[in-house]
Structure formats: C-alpha cells, structure tokens
Amino acid sequence: QKEVEQNSGPLSVPEGAIASLNCTYSDRGSQSFFWYRQYSGKSPELIMSIYSNGDKEDGRFTAQLNKASQYVSLLIRDSQPSDSATYLCAVLNNNDMRFGAGTRLTVKP
C-alpha cells in the first residue's frame, strides 16, 4: 500500500466550477498535511497546509481533513484556467514529507 494515494486524473472541470481533489494516507500517526501545486516542468509550490480535523479556507482554496478516515481533500472554487496543474498531496510523517503521485487538473475556458 502506498503511503499517500491520489487519483492521478486527469480531472477536467469547466471554468468557474468547483474542483475537488482527494487524497488518502496510510499512517495514522501522520501529523501534518499539505497541498502543493506543480505546473508542468516547474517545482512544487505550497498552497495549503492543514493540521486539525475540519476545514481550512484560504481564498478560493479549502482544505479538508478527516483523520479518522485518513482522508484529506482540496476544493478549488471558481476554478480558473491558470489553476490547471498537477496537485500533490503531501503528508508529514516521522518528520519527513512524503508525496502522492499527484492529480492533474485541467480547467477548460
């Protein structure tokens, strides 16, 4: 079982819609959870972090964490073509960051 699992996509949504990205992790001892955005050929960029159960909102982004289900998600409201990228879920476990394979999101104008 992979430590961090994501649906690889591609996920395609129309401009203005809500994009929903999901991630599950295997280690219940995981402490912190992050979402990174990676444009093609570029490096990952941290966009959200979440440490407690529930929702955390930042602008158009909302991260959701459910530790009992070992599930973390990212919602992008009012999706824009510029949001088209690969979104990496990352889990901090034993002080080291482990990444999922990423979900490729395409927002169509």
Add this chain to the structure above:
Amino acid sequence: DTEVTQTPKHLVMGMTNKKSLKCEQHMGHRAMYWYKQKAKKPPELMFVYSYEKLSINESVPSRFSPECPNSSLLNLHLHALQPEDSALYLCASSQARVGNYGYTFGSGTRLTVV
C-alpha cells in the same frame, strides 16, 4: 521568485563526468532536502540535512554525494551517473525538520545524463 535558489537550471553530463548541483536559501531555515523527481512521478526523498548534519540518506547510490557547507548552502556532487539518473533534482528547505513546517522548493535542476 523562489526563495530557494538552485543552480544550474539545466545540466547535461556524460557518464564519466563529475558535476555539482548547488542550492542556497537565506530564510534562516535549519533543514534542507534533496528530492529527485521523474516525469509524472512524485518527488522522492534522497537526503535530509538538519542543522548541517546529514540526517537521512534514503539508500541513494554512492554516485550521489551530498554536502552541507553551512546552514544556507546545500550541494549535491554527481559522479559516474547513469542515464536512468536523468530527472528533475529539487532542493527544499523548512524552518526545522521537527515540527509542522511546509517545505519551500527551489526551481530545480533538470539533469540529463548521456
């Protein structure tokens, strides 16, 4: 502009060459990391330095040799690489290794071994 600077951005090297990748950060972070990323794959952890001491070496072949001259600099020395080592090499830093800190990545070095 990224606050973690990596040089060079692109590198083509032969299998007998010796080269070095460099990484620099001035955010006062005390943990620095090397990751390797192949196309359409997640970044894979190679090395972790915490307070300039090597903390993790994820069974990386000895043809990769990390060095941390001071708290702001991180190098990756390359020698006798194989074509399958071609990848994007990412440097990252965080405030500390212990604690809930996200990582800041550099723009990466795209390495091609011929």
